[in-house]
Amino acid sequence: MISQELSIADIIHKQRTYFNTGQTKDINFRLEQLKILKQAVTEHKDAIINALKADLNKPEFESYATEIGVIQEISYAIKHIKTWTKPKKAPVSLQLFPASARIYPEPLGVVLIIGPWNYPFSLIISPLVGAIAAGNCAILKPSELAPNTSHLLSEMIKQYFEPAYITVIEGGVQTSQQLLAEKFDHIFFTGGTAVGKIIMEAAAKNLTPVTLELGGKSPCIVDFDINIEHTARRITWGKFLNAGQSCIAPDYLLVDKKIKENFLDEIQKTLQEFYGDNPARSSDYARIINKKHFDRLSNFLKEGEIRIGGETNPSELYIAPTVLEDISSTATVMQEEIFGPILPVIEYTDITEAIDLIKSKPKPLALYLFSKNKNFQQKILKETSSGGVCLNDTMKHYSVSSLPFGGVGDSGIGKYHGKSSFDTFSHYKSVFHNSFLLDLKLLYAPYKDKLSILKRVIG
Ligand code: NAD
Helix, strand or coil, X not given: CCCCCCCHHHHHHHHHHHHHXXXXXXXXXXXXXXXXXXXXXXXXXXHHHHHHHHHHCCCHHHHHHHHHCHHHHHHHHHHHHHHHHCCEEECCCHHHCCCEEEEEEXXXXXXXXXXXXXXXXXXXXXXXXXXXXXXXXXXXXXXXXXXXXXXXXXXXXXXXXXXXXXXXXXXXXXHHHHHHCCCCCEEEEECCHHHHHHHHHHHHHCCCCEEEXXXXXXXXXXXXXXXXXXXXXXXXXXXXXXXXXXXXXXXXXXXXXXXXXXXXHHHHHHHHHHHCCCHHHCCCCCCCCCHHHHHHHHHHHHHCEEEECCCEEHHHCEECCEEEECCCCCCHHHCCCXXXXXXXXXXXXXXXXXXXXXXXXXXXXXXXXXCCCHHHHHHHHHHCCCCEEEECCCCHHHHCCCCCECCCHHHEECCECHHHHHHHCEEEEEEEECCCCCCCHHHCCCCCCCHHHHHHHHC
16 A cells, blocks of 8 residues: 555556556456446445535536546446457558558556546546556546545545555645656646646656647537527536536637527526526536636626626625627637636627637637538538537537547647547557568568569559
8 A cells, every 4th residue: 555655756656566567457457447436436426426516516416417427438438448458450461471460559557647626526537437448557636626526536546446556646736746747658637728738848858648638718609590499508508517617618609690689588598497587596506616716707797798697796606607798809708718607699790700700719629500501510610620519519529438529729639538538548559460481582682683573562
């Protein structure tokens, strides 16, 4: 067992020693550990709900759907691990007959997983699923800004896993930086773009590969050709879930002028349906993580006309679901990722205005388009770039294990979920296998008379 007094370097050394025993490479061992992880989450459901309630006032339903729901990701890995770990045959050209080739996935070694505070449980456990399935040891660093969940993760992992295999190191920026000073075989980071740059810089010093799951401003386009009721419900859900503190929450709306008024009335109706007359009294609406973010978000409220909501209560870190209109394109709320329950609405008369606006900003993590028009859908897919896209919905692409999830450009590097998580934490080793059956002398010196044959083969 590793005691609390061990330094970070000692902990990594213990994990490296354990990794070198080869035990984590055994497929049955990995399968067993995934089952143990599933059991750990299952047995801690109440504790997870309580910790998230204390950190974010997260409603039980949302904790179940978006954090305990990570069980589905574990089950998916359990179901597919045998297929993922099988070496794959690769074709070899006739010139190399009778040789064969195979690709072997192998674990990377000791990996570091750093998490954010918004989904503080699942965004540590979900990458861990990939790390275990691929046969690695892992050090987990949850966010200090969700201290109850961080502590729960530490206790839970200690209870089910040997620290030489998987361990949690709790702490803030300083702890994170101490970890980053060490050599890992992979760093998987979920957090903001600014910190992502710090992570990549630190990793570069040790030539450690990184996955960066970052954020950004995810636009949501609303065409006139929609089912208005379904659209309003799906956007209201995606935006105000977890009080807007989701990396793939629709950040701002681009709405066709023709339907804007009707559509915003429908959003208002939906908000009333979801959270009642006063969302502050709804048990289904979360709070802002801390005072710093509350103040940052409160300042955004001054940057436009409040169409819906706008109420705040600092003592409860409450900000009502808010819709903002008449925002200048230079306003901070249109520059920074919002990451809160404030939805700026911009109208367009021609879709090229909306596309130009999206393209003038860094590539987003997600892009949402509501339209029945297939040509319009294709146009947006062709002309914009984003980590992922949801047509006629928000956020749901995240929950599909067979879809790789990640950003592009400023919204991230690398992908995970399902097989992509396994790939992220694996090295694909190419193996060429010759036989002693034949040994054509074409490649060997002396080359005299052989060049013409080579020229004919290569062309
Ligand atoms: P953050 O970048 O502030 O912190 C993330 C982690 O990095 C924490 O564990 C923190 O301790 C550590 N950290 C912070 N500053 C550091 C520094 N200077 N050096 C080293 N480590 C440091 O992010 P956050 O505020 O916790 O989360 C919000 C951000 O995360 C948003 O931008 C959101 O879009 C993004 N996010 C992305 C995804 C995704 O899947 N792509 C998911 C959730 C959140």
